[in-house]
Amino acid sequence: MAIETFAWATPAGVSGTPAFDVLKANFADGYTQTAPNGLNNKRTSWTMTFTGQAAYIKAIKDFIDRHAGARSFYWTPPLESQALFKGKYTQGHKGGDVHSLSVTFDQDFKP
Secondary structure, three states, rough: OOEEOOOOOOOOOOOEEEEOEEEEEEOOOOOOOOOOOOOOEEEEEEEEEEEHHHHHHHHHHHHHHHHOOOOOOOEEEOOOOOOEEEEEEEEEEEEEOOEEEEEEEEOOOOO
């Protein structure tokens, strides 16, 4: 199965948090040495909230559900290159036909 691309426009207010995986060695004289752990030691997690009518929100929710937190998809974060991510969300209802979906995309390195 081909890897899908998350194609919805990124909403205003998106924020990314990088995490660096490093190896650290402490020595008796107080000296500390660190090094990147592996080739992909930087993973970024992005959070954003989509707000709109039921059909719009349901399409995004269905996309994330289809990947079930186990299959990666492509997404292009602001100021970044396209990469693989896995998604999760929290659903909300604003009243009437206005809904919200707060999503978190965690960077992945394999499909």
